[in-house]
Amino acid sequence: MRTQKRLGKGLEDISSVFLGSSKSPDAEKPFQPVQKDNYRQIPSRRICIIGIDNQSYQDFYLIYYLANTLSQLGIRIAIVDLNDNLLMTKYLKQSRSIKVGSSQFSSNIFDNRIGVKFIAFDRNIYDNETNIPKNDQLITELIEIESKADLLLLHTDVPSFYTLIPKLKQSVRDFLITHPPEKNKLINSYKTIKNIYWNIPQAKIGMIVSSVNYFYEMDISYKKISHAVRKYLKRDIFKYGFLFRISEKNHSTELNSQDMDSNWVDCLSNIAQNIIFRLKSDQVGIPQDSFFKRMLSLQK
Amino acid sequence: MTVIYHKAPITLQKLREIIFNNPSSIKQDFGILDSDLEIEDDQIDILGIDKLGAAVIIKIDKTADSDSFISAINQVLWLKKSSELINRLYVDKRIHFELRTQLIMISSSFSKKIILAAQQFHDIDIQYIEYTYLQNRNQDAIIFETIFQNKDKSSQKTIMEEDLKRKIILAQKQETSVQKPKIVISNNSRQPKIISLTAEEIAEFDNFDEELKKSRQFET
Numbered sequence: 001m002r003t004q005k006r007l008g009k010g011l012e013d014i015s016s017v018f019l020g021s022s023k024s025p026d027a028e029k030p031f032q033p034v035q036k037d038n039y040r041q042i043p044s045r046r047i048c049i050i051g052i053d054n055q056s057y058q059d060f061y062l063i064y065y066l067a068n069t070l071s072q073l074g075i076r077i078a079i080v081d082l083n084d085n086l087l088m089t090k091y092l093k094q095s096r097s098i099k100v101g102s103s104q105f106s107s108n109i110f111d112n113r114i115g116v117k118f119i120a121f122d123r124n125i126y127d128n129e130t131n132i133p134k135n136d137q138l139i140t141e142l143i144e145i146e147s148k149a150d151l152l153l154l155h156t157d158v159p160s161f162y163t164l165i166p167k168l169k170q171s172v173r174d175f176l177i178t179h180p181p182e183k184n185k186l187i188n189s190y191k192t193i194k195n196i197y198w199n200i201p202q203a204k205i206g207m208i209v210s211s212v213n214y215f216y217e218m219d220i221s222y223k224k225i226s227h228a229v230r231k232y233l234k235r236d237i238f239k240y241g242f243l244f245r246i247s248e249k250n251h252s253t254e255l256n257s258q259d260m261d262s263n264w265v266d267c268l269s270n271i272a273q274n275i276i277f278r279l280k281s282d283q284v285g286i287p288q289d290s291f292f293k294r295m296l297s298l299q300k
Numbered sequence: 301m302t303v304i305y306h307k308a309p310i311t312l313q314k315l316r317e318i319i320f321n322n323p324s325s326i327k328q329d330f331g332i333l334d335s336d337l338e339i340e341d342d343q344i345d346i347l348g349i350d351k352l353g354a355a356v357i358i359k360i361d362k363t364a365d366s367d368s369f370i371s372a373i374n375q376v377l378w379l380k381k382s383s384e385l386i387n388r389l390y391v392d393k394r395i396h397f398e399l400r401t402q403l404i405m406i407s408s409s410f411s412k413k414i415i416l417a418a419q420q421f422h423d424i425d426i427q428y429i430e431y432t433y434l435q436n437r438n439q440d441a442i443i444f445e446t447i448f449q450n451k452d453k454s455s456q457k458t459i460m461e462e463d464l465k466r467k468i469i470l471a472q473k474q475e476t477s478v479q480k481p482k483i484v485i486s487n488n489s490r491q492p493k494i495i496s497l498t499a500e501e502i503a504e505f506d507n508f509d510e511e512l513k514k515s516r517q518f519e520t
Contacts, residue, residue, distance in 0.1 A: 162494055183508045190505070191497050198320060198495045201332045202392055216515040220508070228504045232321065 044146055045279055046172045046291055048082075048154040050161050052179035052189045058210050058246055059178055060091050062268065063155050067116045069272045070151065075279075078117040078149040080291075082156040082164060089120035109141060117145050121295065142292045151279065152291055158192055165199050171294040173200070174278070176240060178208040181217035190228050197233055206238040206278070208271060211245040218242035238278070241271040305434035305441055315431065316345065316360055317495055318442055319406065323348070325444055326404060326429065330356060333390050339378045342371055347379075353396035355379055355386075357403050364407035364428070369414040376401050376424055400425050406444070407431070415448050426450050 051059040067077045081088040093110070111117050119142065146152065154172070156164060175196055179189040189207070196203045207225060209218040222239055229237050244264050316335075323330050329351035337344040346358035357379065359372045379386065383397040402425040410428050418426040428448040434441045 181512070183505055186508060187497070187502060187505050190501065191495075194497065194501075195495050198317075198335070201334060202390065214516070214519060216519060217512060220511050220515060224505060224508055224511075228501060231504070232498075232501050 044078075044149045044152050044291070045174070046152040046154060047174045047176055047275065048156065048161075048168060048172045049176045049178060050192055051155065051157050052177060052185050052192065053210065056178075056210070057091060058243065059155065060088050061246060062178065062208070062210070062243060062271070063088070063153060064092060065268050066272055066275070067153055068112070068114060069268070070275065071114050071116045073272075073276070075276075076115075076148060076150045078119060078145050078152050080119045080121050080152055080154045082121050082154050082160055084123070084157075084160045084163075086120045086122060088155055089118065092118060108138065109145070117149070119145065139292070139296060142296075143290060146290060146292050158188065161192065162195070165195070167294050169200050171289055171291045173202055174204050174206070176206045176208060178210045178243075179221075180211035181209055181221040186221060186224055190225055193225070193229055193237065194233060197235055204238065204278075205235075206240040206274070208240045209242040212242045213245055215242075238274075240274045241267055243267045243271075303436065303439070305436050305439075308433055308435040308440070310431075310433040310442070312360065312362060315406075315433075315442075319346070319358070319360065326358065326406070327356065327402075331393060333393060333395075339375065339382075342375060342378070344375050344379075349393050349395055350402065352399060353394065354399035355395045355397065355401045357401065359403070359405045361405070361407045364405050364410045364414060366411065366413055366417075368405070368407070369417060372403055372405055373421075373424075376403055402427070404429060408433075410447060418448060418450055421450065 049059070049063060053059070063079060067079050071077045108120050108122060109117065161168075177189050177192060179185045193205055196205055207222060209221045212218050226237055226239075229235055244261065244267055246261075246264060319326060320332065320335065323332055327348075327350065330348050331350075332346055332348045334347045335345065337347050344357055345360045346356075348356040348358065350356055357372065357375050359368065359375065361368045379401060380397060383395070387394055387397075400423060404427045406429045408431055410430065415428065418428070426449065427446060430445045430447045432443040432445070434443070
């Protein structure tokens with residue numbers, strides 16, 4: 001039997017959720033679909049995950065499993081792919097575990113078997129200035145998804161992030177940056193942090209070191225970045241955890257966590273716990289505006 | 301050794317970057333709440349809050365004339381008018397609007413007219429800071445000099461040379477070796493500002509590979 005690990009101080013291991021163990025009470029609890037009229041009174045939280053290692057499948061794994069886990073813990077999740085080329089959507093659609101076509105707008109909104117919504121935010125369709133007329137039903141569906149969701153998990157790569165700054169500025173406060181322990185990626189990560197603080201001074205930024213081979217790589221990476229952020233930007237960043245490198249043999253498009261390395265699962269579990277902890281502990285400063293209304297320029 | 305500098309021009313963007321990265325050089329115990337805040341027909345360059353909770357507006361211009369002064373006063377009035385909205389927007393740090401709003405104008409020169417005009421305002425703390433940008437082959441520097449403030453009732457006129465508050469920021473000349481990310485600008489969004497890194501910031505990461513190597517040797 002696999003021993004339960006404690007990776008975060010004082011946080012319980014919930015890795016059984018990732019492994020889909022039948023012994024886990026959380027995993028047994030079936031996902032309860034939200035009633036049609038059960039709209040939220042408070043705005044959904046948004047976390048924007050920025051992948052420094054552009055379009056890495058490791059990031060897609062992270063987001064997919066993170067969303068599944070949080071969903072199984074009762075948090076209503078919607079994943080929004082904000083990448084210019086929608087690579088995450090293309091990648092996730094390859095998996096058989098995702099039901100394509102559950103929505104009326106099958107090419108843009110789809111969900112998986114436990115009810116996590118996936119939204120491919122194709123800016124060519126939504127952009128105000130394009131000649132393509134706005135689809136009112138599609139917009140209504142997006143706003144409805146947001147009103148029911150507890151958390152919007154946004155994903156973007158760095159180039160897309162820079163173009164989205166004016167819109168994210170008004171609607172997102174929590175950012176998570178993932179980067180591998182490589183010097184140039186670290187510099188790029190620091191530059192992204194600097195640009196976030198420059199544009200969104202109220203932002204709260206967390207860091208995940210991905211593709212780690214040895215534990216010390218995470219430690220040195222975090223120390224480097226946090227030291228530079230403190231020294232030059234006079235700010236702090238939050239440590240969310242790290243992810244071991246997914247070996248090629250485990251990298252499949254089936255997205256089956258049963259085959260994943262247990263260390264990787266533990267890392268993911270730790271990150272999920274930190275997110276839950278942050279969501280529960282920090283309720284101030286949440287933008288009240290609708291994320292999609294901002295993105296669609298329906299709200300100024 | 302005496303370091304020789306020459307006066308040089310500076311772009312507004314770079315000036316703003318310096319101020320943003322060194323807010324304490326403008327004002328002690330001052331926190332930035334937002335930048336480029338769009339308001340009715342205008343834009344607040346930097347909105348901040350001091351340690352007592354008073355609102356601070358910073359207006360940055362190449363040269364400060366009557367127009368920029370009127371614009372700054374309008375910004376202060378807008379802020380007072382929109383106190384409820386502001387406190388709803390920035391719930392982290394609540395601005396106490398009962399305290400006097402502080403207006404800091406930063407420019408390379410100030411016209412006599414606006415110095416005289418500022419003396420007539422008694423319910424806004426107005427401070428004029430003149431900047432001088434200097435350069436040599438290896439380094440650049442900026443001097444911030446308070447040339448006027450109406451905070452003390454005793455000092456309603458321009459303060460004298462010996463009382464000038466001088467602050468100098470020295471920085472390595474910017475050498476950006478990081479490749480700029482691709483920028484795709486959608487038609488309807490304002491062009492985002494991408495802030496580059498200074499050579500000093502990049503140098504922070506210089507020994508990263510060595511540290512990794514050392515740790516690897518230690519592990520094995």
